[in-house]
Amino acid sequence: MLVQKRENPSSIRSKNAMAEALLKLMLYRPYPEITVSHLTERAHLSRQAFYTNFQKMDDILVYLLHGLYKRYLDKLSEGLPRPDQLLIDYFLYWGESRDFLGLLFRQDLGYIFQNCNRAFFLEDTDILNGLFTCEDWQLPYVKASLAGVTYELLYMWLTRDQGLSVDVLSSLTRNLLAGAIFARAE
Numbered sequence: 001m002l003v004q005k006r007e008n009p010s011s012i013r014s015k016n017a018m019a020e021a022l023l024k025l026m027l028y029r030p031y032p033e034i035t036v037s038h039l040t041e042r043a044h045l046s047r048q049a050f051y052t053n054f055q056k057m058d059d060i061l062v063y064l065l066h067g068l069y070k071r072y073l074d075k076l077s078e079g080l081p082r083p084d085q086l087l088i089d090y091f092l093y094w095g096e097s098r099d100f101l102g103l104l105f106r107q108d109l110g111y112i113f114q115n116c117n118r119a120f121f122l123e124d125t126d127i128l129n130g131l132f133t134c135e136d137w138q139l140p141y142v143k144a145s146l147a148g149v150t151y152e153l154l155y156m157w158l159t160r161d162q163g164l165s166v167d168v169l170s171s172l173t174r175n176l177l178a179g180a181i182f183a184r185a186e
Helices: 007-028 036-043 048-052 056-078 084-093 096-108 110-122 140-161 166-178
Strands: none
Touching: 007 036, 007 048, 007 056, 007 096, 007 166, 036 048, 036 084, 048 084, 056 084, 056 110, 084 096, 084 140, 084 166, 096 110, 096 140
């Protein structure tokens, strides 16, 4: 039997303090200008605390995103949505984190979210795999398509506030994936 290792509560508090400090610093300072010293001073922690928990600053943002994805996966597992509902749920969920994602995008850190989004969709989980009816060899391609289109549409939706509703965005995504938007050659 596998025993799950519990993370040290002190480590969790340190990670959360550094994450909060980083987000506050990013509100008024460009990300590349934020140093470990700025961060640890703001979090009231030592440099050693940073290096005990993270290797680089990006790891803090990945830590935050992994927490959000874990909550999203937990939400999905509570009641599997219909496949057509998955996109609506996805955009609603990430729309609730609009301020955080907007901060990432404004600081040119969307690639961190994109990498986490790709990892989420490509992860081999029964929850996601059970939503698709396709052959086994097709599944990674279907999930990769979803990872790409959801990231790009979410990015556009959050950075170009055009007042689109989640329903419109989800419908657009479904139409894109179905090929219903492409012009047909006569």
